Amino acid sequence: xxxxxxxxxxxxxxxxxxxxxxxxxxxxxxxxxxxxxxxxxxxxxxxxxxxxxxxxxxxxxxxxxxxxxxxxxxxxxxxxxxxxxxxxxxxxxxxxxxxxxxxxxxxxxxxxxxxxxxxxxxxxxxxxxxxxxxxxxxxxxxxxxxxxxxxxxxxxxxxxxxxxxxxxxxxxxxxxxxxxxxxxxxxxxxxxxxxxxxxxxxxxxxxxxxxxxxxxxxxxxxxxxxxxxxxxxxxxxxxxxxxxxxxxxxxxxxxxxx
Amino acid sequence: xxxxxxxxxxxxxxxxxxxxxxxxxxxxxxxxxxxxxxxxxxxxxxxxxxxxxxxxxxxxxxxxxxxxxxxxxxxxxxxxxxxxxxxxxxxxxxxxxxxxxxxxxxxxxxxxxxxxxxxxxxxxxxxxxxxxxxxxxxxxxxxxxxxxxxxxxxxxxxxxxxxxxxxxxxxxxxxxxxxxxxxxxxxxxxxxxxxxxxxxxxxxxxxxxxxxxxxxxxxxxxxxxxxxxxxxxxxxxxxxxxxxxxxxxxxxxxxxxx
Amino acid sequence: xxxxxxxxxxxxxxxxxxxxxxxxxxxxxxxxxxxxxxxxxxxxxxxxxxxxxxxxxxxxxxxxxxxxxxxxxxxxxxxxxxxxxxxxxxxxxxxxxxxxxxxxxxxxxxxxxxxxxxxxxxxxxxxxxxxxxxxxxxxxxxxxxxxxxxxxxxxxxxxxxxxxxxxxxxxxxxxxxxxxxxxxxxxxxxxxxxxxxxxxxxxxxxxxxxxxxxxxxxx
Amino acid sequence: xxxxxxxxxxxxxxxxxxxxxxxxxxxxxxxxxxxxxxxxxxxxxxxxxxxxxxxxxxxxxxxxxxxxxxxxxxxxxxxxxxxxxxxxxxxxxxxxxxxxxxxxxxxxxxxxxxxxxxxxxxxxxxxxxxxxxxxxxxxxxxxxxxxxxxxxxxxxxxxxxxxxxxxxxxxxxxxxxxxxxxxxxxxxxxxxxxxxxxxxxxxxxxxxxxxxxxxxxxx
Numbered sequence: 031x032x033x034x035x036x037x038x039x040x041x042x043x044x045x046x047x048x049x050x051x052x053x054x055x056x057x058x059x060x061x062x063x064x065x066x067x068x069x070x071x072x073x074x075x076x077x078x079x080x081x082x083x084x085x086x087x088x089x090x091x092x093x094x095x096x097x098x099x100x101x102x103x104x105x106x107x108x109x110x111x112x113x114x115x116x117x118x119x120x121x122x123x124x125x126x127x128x129x130x131x132x133x134x135x136x137x138x139x140x141x142x143x144x145x146x147x148x149x150x151x152x153x154x155x156x157x158x159x160x161x162x163x164x165x166x167x168x169x170x171x172x173x174x175x176x177x178x179x180x181x182x183x184x185x186x187x188x189x190x191x192x193x194x195x196x197x198x199x200x201x202x203x204x205x206x207x208x209x210x211x212x213x214x215x216x217x218x219x220x221x222x223x224x225x226x227x228x229x230x231x232x233x234x235x236x237x238x239x240x241x242x243x244x245x246x247x248x249x250x251x252x253x254x255x256x257x258x259x260x261x262x263x264x265x266x267x268x269x270x271x272x273x274x275x276x277x278x279x280x281x282x283x284x285x286x287x288x
Numbered sequence: 289x290x291x292x293x294x295x296x297x298x299x300x301x302x303x304x305x306x307x308x309x310x311x312x313x314x315x316x317x318x319x320x321x322x323x324x325x326x327x328x329x330x331x332x333x334x335x336x337x338x339x340x341x342x343x344x345x346x347x348x349x350x351x352x353x354x355x356x357x358x359x360x361x362x363x364x365x366x367x368x369x370x371x372x373x374x375x376x377x378x379x380x381x382x383x384x385x386x387x388x389x390x391x392x393x394x395x396x397x398x399x400x401x402x403x404x405x406x407x408x409x410x411x412x413x414x415x416x417x418x419x420x421x422x423x424x425x426x427x428x429x430x431x432x433x434x435x436x437x438x439x440x441x442x443x444x445x446x447x448x449x450x451x452x453x454x455x456x457x458x459x460x461x462x463x464x465x466x467x468x469x470x471x472x473x474x475x476x477x478x479x480x481x482x483x484x485x486x487x488x489x490x491x492x493x494x495x496x497x498x499x500x501x502x503x504x505x506x507x508x509x510x511x512x513x514x515x516x517x518x519x520x521x522x523x524x525x526x527x528x529x530x531x532x533x534x535x536x537x538x539x540x541x542x543x544x545x546x
Numbered sequence: 547x548x549x550x551x552x553x554x555x556x557x558x559x560x561x562x563x564x565x566x567x568x569x570x571x572x573x574x575x576x577x578x579x580x581x582x583x584x585x586x587x588x589x590x591x592x593x594x595x596x597x598x599x600x601x602x603x604x605x606x607x608x609x610x611x612x613x614x615x616x617x618x619x620x621x622x623x624x625x626x627x628x629x630x631x632x633x634x635x636x637x638x639x640x641x642x643x644x645x646x647x648x649x650x651x652x653x654x655x656x657x658x659x660x661x662x663x664x665x666x667x668x669x670x671x672x673x674x675x676x677x678x679x680x681x682x683x684x685x686x687x688x689x690x691x692x693x694x695x696x697x698x699x700x701x702x703x704x705x706x707x708x709x710x711x712x713x714x715x716x717x718x719x720x721x722x723x724x725x726x727x728x729x730x731x732x733x734x735x736x737x738x739x740x741x742x743x744x745x746x747x748x749x750x751x752x753x754x755x756x757x758x759x760x761x762x763x764x765x
Numbered sequence: 766x767x768x769x770x771x772x773x774x775x776x777x778x779x780x781x782x783x784x785x786x787x788x789x790x791x792x793x794x795x796x797x798x799x800x801x802x803x804x805x806x807x808x809x810x811x812x813x814x815x816x817x818x819x820x821x822x823x824x825x826x827x828x829x830x831x832x833x834x835x836x837x838x839x840x841x842x843x844x845x846x847x848x849x850x851x852x853x854x855x856x857x858x859x860x861x862x863x864x865x866x867x868x869x870x871x872x873x874x875x876x877x878x879x880x881x882x883x884x885x886x887x888x889x890x891x892x893x894x895x896x897x898x899x900x901x902x903x904x905x906x907x908x909x910x911x912x913x914x915x916x917x918x919x920x921x922x923x924x925x926x927x928x929x930x931x932x933x934x935x936x937x938x939x940x941x942x943x944x945x946x947x948x949x950x951x952x953x954x955x956x957x958x959x960x961x962x963x964x965x966x967x968x969x970x971x972x973x974x975x976x977x978x979x980x981x982x983x984x
Binding site: 057058059060061083107108109110111114117118121122128130132133134135137138140141152153154155156157158159160200201202203204205206207208209210237252254260262263264265266267268271 | 594595596597598605607608609610611612613614615619620621624630631632633634636637638640641660670671672673674675676677678679680683684710711712713714
């Protein structure tokens with residue numbers, strides 16, 4: 031019997047080496063595998079290269095991993111956010127290396143790794159400083175820059191439900207980078223709300239087939255769901271709303287981030 | 289109100305020009321938009337370039353279009369099948385041009401067109417006669433050949449259900465080339481079993497978002513379903529099985545085809 | 547002082563130019579306002595690059611869903627007919643030219659349609675680009691929504707951008723608080739001047755040679 | 766005449782070398798037989814390149830579903846845990862090296878592992894390649910299943926292929942009716958000789974220098 035499920039997040043992240051390249055799913059908070067990141071922090075691997083769209087929000091999840099100085103380098107499209115103070119401090123202190131990649135090139139380079147593409151010509155970024163030094167080519171009257179795959183040793187992904195073969199479905203825009211990172215890493219580790227019996231995910235609707243998944247761990251239902259139904263009652267960070275008499279738990283959002 | 293539905297297959301294929309490049313979905317019979325092809329035959333457009341995995345089976349669908357000598361050139365991966373007599377005859381008579389493309393390069397080149405990729409390096413076919421004349425490059429110790437997008441003026445696609453925004457779901461392995469062809473053509477025309485009310489397709493399970501679709505026409509439920517449930521009772525070509533006393537309607541299959 | 551229209555008026559004006567059935571990406575910041583002025587009677591499908599077509603308005607505060615956000619990481623809703631997809635599919639959609647319109651902010655737009663909107667190049671600033679470069683080169687029509695002048699009075703329409711570029715020759719039209727400008731092979735053309743602005747007064751403000759845009763049928 | 770094992774025996778022998786949990790693509794023709802010998806007690810996940818992982822056996826005749834076929838366009842079923850996907854995703858899976866094993870037929874295999882299995886190059890033949898080239902270069906282990914000799918007695922193991930190639934240096938192992946051969950940097954090595962076949966007799970049949978394969982632990 032194939033059983034990719036593991037009993038704890040500690041077991042899930044076991045074996046991640048110092049110096050590993052680790053893809054971490056999520057766009058901001060949505061789809062960020064917070065429990066797996068916490069387990070990675072406890073696990074202790076250091077000198078990591080991290081691939082994520084952002085560079086951490088607030089003090090939890092990826093930001094906490096950065097704060098522990100476990101990350102040597104980060105590849106991302108949008109590190110600077112209103113609550114990216116952990117990254118900001120490290121960057122200004124020269125304690126973390128940044129490779130800035132336009133978001134679509136980031137996504138397509140990750141896909142290329144999983145899809146066995148050696149390199150591809152992208153129109154994004156051509157003529158800007160982010161394409162400096164890249165090979166350019168005019169094809170059918172348009173100029174493209176050559177982009178290479180981004181591979182990883184490990185991907186940490188947050189999905190919604192999974193089965194023991196590693197088949198996954200996601201929830202809403204928390205899908206984001208999960209499916210492509212799952213395919214681009216040597217070892218793909220997934221946290222889900224719930225592990226469901228084999229055959230209960232609709233084969234027409236599985237987003238990540240189990241072939242891309244190595245380990246699956248259940249971390250319990252997200253706070254804004256009950257038995258799979260949306261009930262709300264949280265702020266955008268997923269924190270419970272407090273009653274009006276004591277004020278909202280939601281901090282002020284000073285500006286929108288990308 | 290956005291309404292991409294049209295009332296007849298004739299309306300659906302209206303405006304297809306002589307000389308157009310037409311992608312036609314399907315892998316063999318599965319997912320082949322037979323009713324749209326019949327409408328295209330009636331419409332009369334000629335001198336077409338067709339992109340399909342195969343080059344027609346039996347005497348219906350794509351084979352019928354070929355038999356009418358409406359197709360100047362075909363791009364496909366597997367023209368030769370036990371029942372590809374129409375193509376075989378035209379090819380031997382020099383009446384049709386063939387561009388043979390390995391199936392994965394065919395799929396990826398179609399995807400590249402829809403995804404705005406200028407070209408990509410593929411390992412498939414390198415060192416074979418199908419990569420002769422292509423630009424080669426060694427990347428990380430492996431040799432790749434440069435492949436260019438395949439675009440089309442029109443895509444004819446068969447899906448399972450669609451809504452008036454053009455959102456689509458497919459059925460089983462009849463999905464095959466539909467989603468990527470829908471994205472690679474200037475005008476995408478889709479036949480579905482049934483047009484369902486907007487909002488009745490699960491947004492997590494829509495395979496082709498309506499942005500890639502221009503026209504949708506309902507052609508009625510496939511013969512092996514009843515009210516969406518599989519009932520069987522047909523052969524692999526979709527023809528009703530006859531009773532055992534009169535023999536099977538299924539012709540002998542002499543060998544497997546790819 | 548010449549007539550200025552408010553940011554809301556400008557958002558409403560842009561909304562007028564978006565026909566029913568368009569697939570539209572509204573960049574973070576001011577362009578998001580355009581959504582408030584799209585007529586409810588028209589079906590216009592909003593794309594957010596983090597994986598959703600058919601984005602709806604913000605939810606009530608107690609119905610915020612942290613899994614359902616826009617590119618600005620603000621809570622949104624999904625309309626009937628919406629579809630979710632992953633990041634590679636979402637940016638394929640953009641890069642492949644499937645969006646009809648995107649509306650972006652700008653630091654500068656050049657006469658040939660170069661856009662600078664992601665970095666001022668200030669020393670010590672932390673660079674961040676997000677999806678800006680993909681949006682700039684991906685949509686069929688790239689509309690810029692901006693004040694014409696910076697806070698210190700310099701024109702954001704320029705002969706050549708001095709800030710780092712987001713995309714080359716990608717902008718279709720610039721909607722400003724003074725006027726609407728088309729990007730043409732001959733440089734900026736004034737499509738519509740608000741209030742007492744004129745081609746001449748705008749030329750003086752921008753320091754550029756301007757002309758009147760040729761009429762277009764519909765949009 | 767040396768001992769030959771039957772095609773069924775060979776399929777069974779290949780099945781033995783496929784561990785539980787493997788993702789496997791069985792090429793059209795003889796390799797399809799391997800599925801009949803995969804133990805029902807083991808979960809081995811079959812891929813078919815037309816968009817399905819978790820392929821099951823053929824259905825009963827009155828339960829044929831024309832939408833559910835394999836790469837050979839024969840009716841199949843889907844097991845619990847199956848997943849459907851489109852062609853670009855399916856071939857990305859192959860090209861990306863995610864399949865553990867594929868089993869293919871062959872016209873010829875060369876000492877360096879070149880495979881020829883799609884065309885005899887005969888004049889007038891209609892060329893057709895399908896997914897053969899993608900399978901040849903995509904799987905972690907490319908197993909060939911074939912008779913050792915052609916009907917006219919020539920060896921299919923050759924110093925260099927004379928038929929058009931499907932892939933270069935891609936074959937891992939060749940399962941024949943006479944013996945199993947590993948492809949190694951030093952050419953073919955006999956992993957297992959059936960019946961009274963020996964390295965020496967096989968060398969004579971193939972006209973190649975052969976050696977015994979080094980033992981491997983497990984598979």
